[in-house]
Amino acid sequence: MTTAVVHATTVENVTVIATESLSKRFPRVTALDRLSVDIGPGVTGLVGANGAGKSTLIKILLGLSPATEGRAQVLGLDVATHGGDIRERVGYMPEHDCLPPDVSATEFVVHMARMSGLPPTAARERTADTLRHVGLYEERYRPIGGYSTGMKQRVKLAQALVHDPQLVFLDEPTNGLDPVGRDEMLGLIRRVHTDFGISVLVTSHLLGELERTCDHVVVIDGGALLRSSSTSDFTQTMATLAVEVTDTDEHPDGTAVLRARLQERGITLHARVEDGLPGAGHVLLLEAAGEETYDVVRDTVAELGLGLVRMEQRRHHIAEVFRTDEQQQPVPRQAQNQALLKTAAERGDGRDGS
Amino acid sequence: MTAAETRRPDGAQTRIHNIGYRSYDGPRLGRAYARRSLYSQSLRGAYGLGRSAKSKVLPVILFAVMCVPAAIVVAVAVQTKMTDLPLDYTRYAITTQAVIGLFLAAQAPQSVSRDLRFRTVPLYFSRPIERGDYVAAKFAAMASALFVLTASPLIVLYLGSLLAKMDFADQTKGFAQGLVSVALLSLLFAGLGLVVAALTPRRGFGVAAVIAVLTISYGAVSTVQAIADVQGSTGAVPWLGLFSPITLIDGVQTAFLGATSAFPGGHGPGTGTGAVYLLVVLALIAGSYAALMRRYRKVGL
Numbered sequence A: 001m002t003t004a005v006v007h008a009t010t011v012e013n014v015t016v017i018a019t020e021s022l023s024k025r026f027p028r029v030t031a032l033d034r035l036s037v038d039i040g041p042g043v044t045g046l047v048g049a050n051g052a053g054k055s056t057l058i059k060i061l062l063g064l065s066p067a068t069e070g071r072a073q074v075l076g077l078d079v080a081t082h083g084g085d086i087r088e089r090v091g092y093m094p095e096h097d098c099l100p101p102d103v104s105a106t107e108f109v110v111h112m113a114r115m116s117g118l119p120p121t122a123a124r125e126r127t128a129d130t131l132r133h134v135g136l137y138e139e140r141y142r143p144i145g146g147y148s149t150g151m152k153q154r155v156k157l158a159q160a161l162v163h164d165p166q167l168v169f170l171d172e173p174t175n176g177l178d179p180v181g182r183d184e185m186l187g188l189i190r191r192v193h194t195d196f197g198i199s200v201l202v203t204s205h206l207l208g209e210l211e212r213t214c215d216h217v218v219v220i221d222g223g224a225l226l227r228s229s230s231t232s233d234f235t236q237t238m239a240t241l242a243v244e245v246t247d248t249d250e251h252p253d254g255t256a257v258l259r260a261r262l263q264e265r266g267i268t269l270h271a272r273v274e275d276g277l278p279g280a281g282h283v284l285l286l287e288a289a290g291e292e293t294y295d296v297v298r299d300t301v302a303e304l305g306l307g308l309v310r311m312e313q314r315r316h317h318i319a320e321v322f323r324t325d326e327q328q329q330p331v332p333r334q335a336q337n338q339a340l341l342k343t344a345a346e347r348g349d350g351r352d353g354s
Numbered sequence B: 001m002t003a004a005e006t007r008r009p010d011g012a013q014t015r016i017h018n019i020g021y022r023s024y025d026g027p028r029l030g031r032a033y034a035r036r037s038l039y040s041q042s043l044r045g046a047y048g049l050g051r052s053a054k055s056k057v058l059p060v061i062l063f064a065v066m067c068v069p070a071a072i073v074v075a076v077a078v079q080t081k082m083t084d085l086p087l088d089y090t091r092y093a094i095t096t097q098a099v100i101g102l103f104l105a106a107q108a109p110q111s112v113s114r115d116l117r118f119r120t121v122p123l124y125f126s127r128p129i130e131r132g133d134y135v136a137a138k139f140a141a142m143a144s145a146l147f148v149l150t151a152s153p154l155i156v157l158y159l160g161s162l163l164a165k166m167d168f169a170d171q172t173k174g175f176a177q178g179l180v181s182v183a184l185l186s187l188l189f190a191g192l193g194l195v196v197a198a199l200t201p202r203r204g205f206g207v208a209a210v211i212a213v214l215t216i217s218y219g220a221v222s223t224v225q226a227i228a229d230v231q232g233s234t235g236a237v238p239w240l241g242l243f244s245p246i247t248l249i250d251g252v253q254t255a256f257l258g259a260t261s262a263f264p265g266g267h268g269p270g271t272g273t274g275a276v277y278l279l280v281v282l283a284l285i286a287g288s289y290a291a292l293m294r295r296y297r298k299v300g301l
Helices: A002-014 A054-061 A083-089 A105-115 A120-133 A149-161 A179-194 A231-237 A254-264 A291-304 A318-328 A334-353 B030-046 B054-079 B089-095 B097-117 B121-125 B131-163 B168-199 B203-230 B236-243 B245-256 B271-297
Strands: A017-025 A030-039 A043-047 A069-074 A090-093 A167-171 A199-204 A216-221 A224-230 A240-245 A283-287 A308-314 B005-007 B015-017
Touching: A017 A054, A030 A054, A030 A069, A030 A216, A030 A224, A043 A179, A054 A069, A054 A167, A054 A199, A083 A090, A083 B030, A090 A149, A105 A120, A105 A149, A105 B030, A105 B121, A120 A149, A149 A167, A149 A179, A179 A199, A240 A254, A240 A291, A254 A283, A254 A291, A283 A291, A291 A308, B030 B097, B030 B131, B054 B097, B054 B131, B089 B097, B089 B131, B089 B168, B089 B245, B097 B121, B097 B131, B097 B168, B097 B203, B121 B131, B131 B168, B131 B271, B168 B203, B168 B245, B168 B271, B203 B236, B203 B245, B236 B245, B236 B271, B245 B271
Parallel strands: A043 A199, A043 A216, A090 A167, A167 A199
Antiparallel strands: A017 A030, A017 A069, A216 A224, A240 A283, A240 A308, B005 B015
């Protein structure tokens, strides 16, 4: 027992999902095309346009659909031979509605817990816990038919988490939610990993919304891997600092003075000013080399006698990461890729702006 | 949410703990347990247990309608000191077939159409159980529900007959034959009802379709049988019985379980024809299972 646990942990630390030239071909469509990707623990975003092969990949990883060629492992178990063992340890939240309207959330989730193999008492306890964690309280005793979309999404998430899996697959969990609901759902997904210690694979066709939630993003298109990269690596190496100051009688244009003074001190400023945001034109974007940059900015502002309105870290959109990288190392499918990323980024921005 | 624990200085009892996420280290009982759980949930569901009060009404009424006549028969038999029951054990289900049909029509769609219509099926298949487990559990649960419905009045009759001090050996034999007959009937009806219900995801249509399959086939078969009987082609009567579920059961029990046929003129099948009946019944049961397996192959995820 102990060895098994140790072994499982080791495997988990290395990789949660591993695919090796995984392909799935239907008579007329190639859903997955030699996909090789390693996914570690944490929250991983799986991005792709509709029909990019996201759902097919999840189906194969659950051991429900055999791959045409290639291999895949989930939690160190081969999907072709250990489908049942995998499904006992992972949770799945489908994209579509899957809730019967005439039962309460509690009854439904208890039943699903038992379907995952939990004994009756444990199923009831875990259901109460899980529903509380996803934010359903008194309403959990009412029939699901009367729930809002946001509450239904929470029930769907609860049934995927109720058996305390090591990994959950969330298929488009923010679909159909309003901006506030989206933010709440994304925060909840983040907590699934940070507080519950469960690794997450979350799919979306919106690149923008995954950047805040995911540690790692995998982009697939036409069933092939487009890019797999870590979001945290990126933000560490290229932090951008946004600084906004007030004007004084002495310095009628505080922003310009500060810009000049900072350049003297050897800080790289981005020429581009932020558009479309409140205070646009008054915000300086500069590259933070490390902790000392903050000190330099603080001292300079103090010397000039300006008021510091804000100094905050800006994170790039994931779309920008991919765009820059592609410009540096062009890939054959570039045109197509950029089109995809652009649409994804635009949708993401559109959502952010609303 | 952020405070891990809020403690009031005055009493140790009035503590509010936010214990955070607890992981589950207990047993995971796996596939066989999940299949059993699905079976018991579906069986209970057929009688409205674990469901709303409204959904208990119909099954309970139908159950009462099945058992009350048996109780009356027993009461009369005991009062008038009969030496044999006025109604055979094997005949009871044939007489009350409308009630059985109604029960099946109401509960089969409830059992399978809901999961299909609200697309809950993928949630089952993303768990350890597989297609075969799901179909087997649903099939077994429906058959068990029908068996409870049809065997209960037989138990009433049997207990009554013992109370009236009728011949023990004779009554036990009849009772056993009756049980075998209703077991076969339960399997056959459950299979047919579930297949029809699984093909009509809308519950209302499912109810209508099950009733239609049972009554239209029985109506047509018994009419044609009556015509054949009147026109003197009595040899055709047993063969015609192959085309409706209830006459199939009637034929099997006439041939093998010592029942008197309810066919027009009592022209039930002999042992040879009876074997064909039995084969058809078993083929239909196996066919229903295969059809259900096929039906669920497409709804995986």
